[in-house]
Structures are given as structure tokens and as C-alpha cells.
Amino acid sequence: MTTPGNGQGPADAAVRVQDLCITFPTMDGDVHAVDGLSFEVARGGALGIVGESGSGKSATSLALMGLHRGTKARITGEISVAGTDIVTATNERIRQMRGNEIAMVFQDPMSSLHPQYTIGDQLTEAYRTHNPKATKAEAKKRAIESLDRVGIPEPARRINSYPHEFSGGMRQRVVIAMALMCDPTVLLADEPTTALDVTVQAQILDLLDDLRRDLNMSLILVSHDLAVVAGSVDEVLVMQKGKAVEHGDVRKVLSEPEHPYTQALLAAVPRVEVSRAQRRAEVRADRARAEGRELPSEDKAAAEEKAAGAKARTGSTARPERDGEWTPDQPLLKADDLVMKFKVRGGTFGRSSDFYAVKNASFELYKGETLGIVGESGSGKSTLSRMVMRLLEPTSGTITFEGRDITRLPERRLRPLRRDVQMVFQNPYSSLNPRLTIGDSIGTALRVQGEKDGKQIKQRVQELLERVGLEPRHYNRFPHAFSGGQRQRIAIARALILRPKLVICDEPVSALDVSTQDQVLRLLSELQDDFDLTYIFVAHDLAVVRQVSDRVAVMRKGEIVELSDSDSVYESPQDDYTRSLLNAAPVLDPDEARANRAERIRLRAEGSTAA
Template identity: 75%
Template sequence: MTDPVVSVNDLRITFPTLEGRLTAVDGVSFEVPAGGAVGIVGESGSGKSATSLALMGLHRGTNAEVTGDITVTGTNINTASDHRVRDMRGNDIAMVFQDPMSSLHPQYTIGNQLIEAFKVHRPGSSVADARKRAVESLDRVGIPNAAQRINSYPHEFSGGMRQRALIAMGLMCEPTVLLADEITTALDVTVQAQILDLLDDLRSDLGMSLILVSHDLAVVAGSVDEVLVMQTGSIVERGDVRDVLSSPEHPYTKTLLAAVPRVDVSRAQRRAQVREERRQPISEEQGEQAKRAQRARRRADAEGDARLGGAAAKPEKSEADAPLLSVRNARMRFKVRGGLLGGASDFYAVDDVSFDLYQGETLGIVGESGSGKSTLSRMVTRLLNPTSGQIVFEGRDITRLPERKLRPLRRDIQMIFQNPYSSLNPRVTIGDSIGAGLRVQGENDTKQIQRKVQELLERVGLEASHYNRFPHAFSGGQRQRIAIARALILRPKLVICDEPVSALDVSTQDQVLRLLDELQDDFDLTYIFVAHDLAVVRQVSDRVAVMRKGEVVELDHSDTVYESPRHDYTRELLTAAPVLDPVEARKHRAQRAELRRQSTAA
């Protein structure tokens, strides 16, 4: 039996804090065989990334204390000299980081950055040899016209192409081990599938080993042989990926699996599951949150405000009901420059889109980046003025309303943005941030504003005492709850959720989706839910619109779209969606490979 290419024994990592030292990794041990693939999964703070950085020797020169043994291709990273560790990086083990935009320098071409990486790890090599290797590496990861695109800058690549370029950089010296840390988190479902397929092909072609780090068990299901589940710095479960995903033993693994949204589970099934879980015993903390939410509802009811907590059950929609929102033949045109000497051409980000949305309904909008989802959302909120077409809200055409008449509309249509870290001002307390909408709308009673904000904080599962805290004091999931409260403070009728959970761990994502579902019932809200994750959209939507290149190519009841898709693009999206069954994931991969073969042959 051959020796493993990576061996980790009793790894412990601590960081200094004001109270002492924080243990980020606590006694982790595992091995990666030659040519094998190991997945490391867990939530933020579980120790995944700290472990990854230790494998690269990147904690050297920091305040981190690292003990234990990390052996990569026969060399102990923790005892080797700095020179030896630098020599190993890129040659023996290479790392691909999560965010390609922060990993690639915007002022240098892709080629220059690949060439620099090669010359650093292979000193003495010529620029011509490095350039040749860069073109080969870009071609290997599927960048079309690699010899020409090598001169492009990062901003001229799409998100998926930038991630491929990062993988190409990692492959420049043909390492024995490739370490991929959350490399699909910010990608569309089809691009994510392409990247995972690429990693699988590279393993097969180059015989390299893979360590795939992710918070999503569905991402690793079809890409690794063994999976390690980490929680608070320790491995709580490990084993063959098929065994762990089909018969998990640890409660934390079961929780992660239950939180993963699935394309084969309808909204009705999900709601029935949640109702059943609510009947089960709950923890003391959860019970206290439920009590706070109930108190907030009772206060709202006592004031006679039917739209804040305590709303009546949603009536059934009849054909005679007027839609809350009607979009008719909406278009959004942008001018695109053709170059320094070229003129401008028209680009339609949204092209002839029409749909109706009824009170209490959720319309899911799915599609890849650039499909027009977010542009359409901003048109509905009048953050963008449509080039043509109509947007009718409550029977009134709001398409050409002047800015001075939009203030009442802002009360009724609110938006929850994607990133809870960048959408909150770090210098403003959450109380002031949530209450800002009331002040903009003319309410001046400070005590009244504070009372309303504190009641809403309790309703979204936080505490009234959090009013004077700043955003940095909250986790990602808590910040998204704050963003939801900010959207609801004006008691809107329509809420547009633009990728509201894409930046969150699966368990936190599940909590936020449940909250949105509860609030829809309590506030009688209507949602437009925009996302690239098909499983998330099915979990929350009554109807689904599929967008591609600015057009709606399919619009129907959620179950119909997912179970009997009519459009080829919808079927392509569904085939690309990650699944928890490793065998099924491999089947989907084979289907995608066959589609690529047919496309190439054609």
C-alpha cells in the first residue's frame, strides 16, 4: 500500500483573543491517498479554512500557534524550513481560493499573473517557457482561445472563467495535491457544475489528489471519495461519502443534511416537514425566541395593525382577483461601447418580460448571472426606469412616475439585498439602520421609532436589547435577519428578495428561509425571490420564472417547472443542480459530459 500524499496528525491551531487564546482546530487527523479526493465540510467557524491554510504553511509569521504534524509528499510542513515550504507551494501542493476577484490583481493580465506564479515556483525558467505553460494551463481548464485570452484582464472574464483561471494558476507546476477552498460558493449552478466537472476531469487526467473544502454537502457529494464533517474545530464524523450522506450518525451531520435544499422536494412537502418539526421539543434558546416573536405578534394585534404580525390567513386567489403587480412587455436597454474607436450598441438586459403577481404569492426567478434577474428586480422597485413596457402596482402604472411621487411606493415595495455584510453601514447601529426608513417617510417620534424597531427585532428572532449594537457584533445569519427587519419596518406589501441567502451557510440559510416563510404568513407578504440556486427557489416559490439572456423562457407552477420542464435551458439548469446522492450526482455528471460531446460534435 502506497504512503498517503497528505497526512495530518493531531493538528491544533489557536489564535490570540482579548480573553486568552481561541482554539480554531482541535486535534484533527486525516489522510489523503495518492489520486484520492477528500471533502471537508462544515459551517463558518468550524475550522475548515484554518486547516486548509495550515496545509499550505500559511500560518507562519502570524499570531497563530500550530501544533501536531502535517506531512505533504513526505515533508513535515510544521518543522520544515521557510525555504522548503515556499518551494513546496505550487509544486507539491497548490491552493485555489474562494473569491477570484480578490485573488486576481485587477491591474495585471491573466497571463502575467500565471507567468509570475510559474517563475516564482520554478526559478530559472524563461518567460517564453512560462508563457507557453500558461497557455497550456488555460486551455486545460477550458478557457476558449487561450492564446488570445491570456492577454485579458480579470474584469474581462466572467465569474466562472476567473475561477477557471485561478485553477489554471494552481496547475501551472502540476502539483501532487490541489486544495480547493469554497471555490463554487459564489457561482451559478451551471458554472458550479462546470467547475466540479473540471476538477473531476483533472484528477483523472493528471492523477493528482484533491482536497475539496465546502459548507455544502451537496457540492462534495459527487466529487470526493471520503468526507470529513467538522464542527467547532473537530472532526465529528468521517467515512465514505456514500455512507456518510446516506446514513449519517452524528446529530450535526444530520442537521447539515436536513438543511440542504433539494430540487426534488416541493414547497408543500417542505412546509409539511417544517410544521412537523415545530411539534417536536425545542431547545431553551429556541423557546425564548418563539416567546419573543409571540409577544411581538400580540402587541401588534393589540394595536389593531393587521399587517404587522397577526395577519389573517391568506385567502385563496380566484381568477377574478386583480394582481398586486403586473409587468407588461418590460425592456431595459443599455448602451455598450464597442471599443476606443467603435461606436455604441444596444444591449437588452431585460427583453420583453411579462408576468402577473398576486397578493400573498411568491414568484421565484432563476437564471445564471447576466440573465436579467437583478435588473428586472430593480425595475420593479423603480431603482431603474424601464426603457419600455409597463409596471402596474395595485392597478396604477408606476413606470413613469417622477421621483417626487415615488416616496409612497417605497413604503409598499421593499428589497432585501444579497450580501448582509455590505448592505449594512458598519458605522450605524442596527436600530438606526432599521429605523431610517420610518424617518425618511416622515416619522419623527424617536421613542415610537425605537419601540417599533425593537418589536420587529424580536419578531425576526433577535433581541430588543440589540438596538444599539453595530453590525460587526452579529453573525452573517443575524445580519440577514437585520436586513429583513429593515425591509419590513415600513410594512410593505411586496418584498423583493435578491439572492438573500447565497452568502450564507446551509444551516443559516435554512433558518433565514424558514423566517421568510413565517413572516409571509404573519405579514401577508408577497415575494419576488431571485436566486441562481434552483433548490432554494423551489423551497419557497408558488410559481417560477426561468430567465435567460433577458427573456423569460419558462413560467409556470413550481412543481410543473421542476418535474416537467418544457425548455431545454430549464432542463440544463436542473441537470447542473447539485444533489446529495453521490450515485445520482455521478449520473448527472455523465449526462453533462454527453451534452458537451454532442454540442462539440454539432
């Protein structure tokens, strides 16, 4: 195994960490968040720090910025940033260092930007804080240059905009521009692309790589996903429970990982080349081994998956339509020409205009299938799923569920539908009431539907908790006592308590690290087999969508631009937009990642020339 250096590296090292230990005192004893960590980053170099939630990545990042000061954290060891000893420096020196020697880009741009101040106000404040003698005019000029540097169009005009007027990717560019206002020696990016779709993620990673090379700036890229750092760094450091378990050249670590934890992280990363049939067979085989059951023969397993694939590829018109009562050979769900139009104010002379979030979307979904819906942020994915859920009433078009038109059912007639169609939301932290125990959160749905027997409710909830990988004794615990992955399991249990026929999963794993994400996806696959569930799976991660979906719908600007079986969409995409999404998907091969980056730059240049 390649291990961290001994702190006696090159004299031009921008960052040097030696035997760093970070300890947090708690009522149950000390928690060692970081334990004996050492690494160096050369001037102009790039290091990726990778690990699961709780591995110590963010604690290390905050220590490099001197942000543990004033807390109960105990820090020992050495931290040197651009020649400044962070551990022993005065508070005044640390304040001078932030922004000038090292700057940080946080995960959530909305929490980094003040909603009541313009982008320009916040950028100029950052500059004048570190350059007190600078005039407002000088600071404004610098802010415009910084926005232009990160690719914000019309920076002289957009400098007067507020954060809510930017998309998620543009807000992250603004945060990067703010970090670059004083030309720092080191840029520290802590999960800067986690909440972004694949194309915007690729743009941000390309931007960071370009800035590093143009400014000879050192980059520390923190992520839970090895595929994200593969094409952006020179070295990678893998952390587990506060320790560096592997550290070396990114190509060496990703192609020949030595530590079992690194191998497990790589195995958990979803890959676009892995098909739904391969993934499902793997999950079923692992489950059979865990339960001590005999694995099906290869011929039988292949026949089952071939039959499942044939079922998924029968298309939208291959199955007969029958009059009268719904039968399983008809679509469980059918959407015809769905349109969702919103009125938007603020046009010429304050006039309102029409915005089409979804335009003429049509698809069919059969019992036991999974339809993946993929696209960039703003493509209409979530709006479409909320129309199916009847949280939004379509402007036009029809939605048919089990042969019954549910498009404009009045609220009083939606209760039966709520039993049959449930949703798992993106954020497991905000989808659970912090004041309710998880038993109450899950059992409430039964009470709303008329169940009166408290003992029966508790028994059903505890049985379901056990099925999703938790314990019956967790019934009386509150959400804060669980990790993110466990909370998402609770959210899944809540969706299943009414034994629905259709479950809509809206970005259910985007807020989770790759290991936890893999566990949740396996759980969803097992539950589909056990309960004969039908899924709509909404996500921006193409690799995840392929592994769970029989068919895939690709959305762009409210329209479905491609709809076919999963293998066809990924192996022979027909639409240019689908091809661009696949090109932007992160890959684990650093050379392939850089080749994809070069192709994206070429296509963007051709687009600019054409424009």
C-alpha cells in the same frame, strides 16, 4: 462511526494530518479553531471537508498551506504535504512547496486576481516565481497550455485579457489554471463554487474531477454543502467546532450518517424534490410545536396547502380585471413586455452597440404569493428585480403596482412606493453601514418616511428585532458584532420596518452556509404568514427556489423562457434550458451526482459536435 486514521496510513499519502490543533489568542481567552484533527489523502484521492461557518475548515486549509506563519496562531500536531513537514519546515522550504507540492483555489476569484494586470502576466509570474530559470516565452507557453487545460476558449488571445473581462465562472477557471501552473501534487479548493450559479458550479466541479484523474492529483474540496462534495470526492470529513465528528466513505456518510450534527447538515440541504407545499407544512408544524400549539390535522393541513396551491396556479388571466380602484383579486404587481437596454462601447471603430439585459419580460404576482426567478448569472434576474423596485427605469414596457402605473414615476413621487416595495440584498456584509448601529440602520427608514418620535422608532425596531430572532438589547450593537446569518436577519428587519406589501429578495441566502440558510428561509416563510407578505425571490439555487415559490419564472439571456407553477416547472419542465438547470443541480446521492455529470458531458459533446 467511522473515524479518522491514526496517521499510519499508506506510504504514498499525499497529505497526512495528525492531531492538529490551531489556537488563536484573544482578549477573552484562547479560541480553539481546530482541536485534535487527523486525516489522510492518498495520491490521486479526493477528500471533502464539510461544516458550517466557524467549524475550522478554512483554518485547516490555511495550515496546510503554511499560511498561519507570521500570525499569532499557535499550531501543534503534524502536517505532512508531499513529504514536507509543514510545522517544522523553514520559510524558504514552505515558499518552494506552495505551487509545486500544494496549490490553493480560493472562494472569491476577484480577490485572488489583480485587476490591473492581464491574466497572462499573473499566470507567468506564478510560473517563474517557482521556476526562476524559465524564460518569458516558456512561461507564456505554459500559461496558454494551462488556460486551455481548464477550458478557456481561445487561450492564446484571452491571455491578454484583464480579470474584469471574464465572467465569474471563467475567473474561477483562471484561478484554477494559476494553481495548476506547476503541476502540484495536491490541489486545495476552499469553497470554489459558493458564489457561482448551478450550471457554472457543475462545470467547475466537473473540471476539478477531470483534472484530478488526468493528472493523478490529490484534491481536498472544502465546502459548507454536502451536496456539492457528494459527486466529487471519495471520502468526506465533517467538522464541528474544530473537531472531526464523522469521517468515512462518502456514500456511507451521506446514506447512513451516525453523528447528529451530520444528520442536521443533511436535513438542512435544500432538495429539488421537496415541494413548496411540503416545505411550508413542515415549517408550520415545527413552529406550532415550538410554541406549544396543537398541530392542525393532516386533512386540514392538506386542504390548506391544496387551496394555497390552487391559488398559486390560477395563472396570469384567470382572475378578473376590474376598472377603477385596485382590489385583492387583481394582480398586486404586473409587468408587461419589460425591456432594459444598455449602450455598450467598444465595437468596431469604437462604436457603441445595444445590449438587452431584459427582453419582453411579462408576469403577474398576486397578494400573498411568492414568485421565484431563477437563471444563470447574466440571465437578467437582478436587472428585472431592480426595475420592479424602480432602481432602474425600463427602456420600454410597463410596471403596474396595485393597479397604478409606476413605470416612469418621477423621483419625488417614489417615496410612497418605497414604503410598499422593499428589497433584501444578497450580501449581508455590504448591505449594512458598518458605522451605524443596527438600531439606526433599521430605524433610518422610518425617519426618512417622516417619523419623528425617537422612542416610538426604538420600540418598533426592538419589537421587529425580536420577531426576526434577535434580541431587543442588540439595538446599540454594530454590524461587526454579528454573524452572517444574524446580519441577514437584520437586513430582513430593515426591509420589514415600513410594513411593505412586496419584498424582493435578491439572492438572500447565497452567501450563507446551509444551516444558516435553512434558518433564514424558515424565517421568511413565517414572516410571510404573519405579515401577509408577497415575495419575489431571486436565486440561482433551484432547490431553494422550489421550496419558497408558488410559481417560478426561468430566465435565460434576458428572456423568461418558462413560467408556471412551481411543481410543473420542476416535475415537467417544458424548456431545454430548464432541464439543463435541473440536471446541473447538486444532489446528495454520489451515484446520481456522477450519472448527472456523465449526462452533462454527453450533452456538451453533442453541442460541440453540432457546432
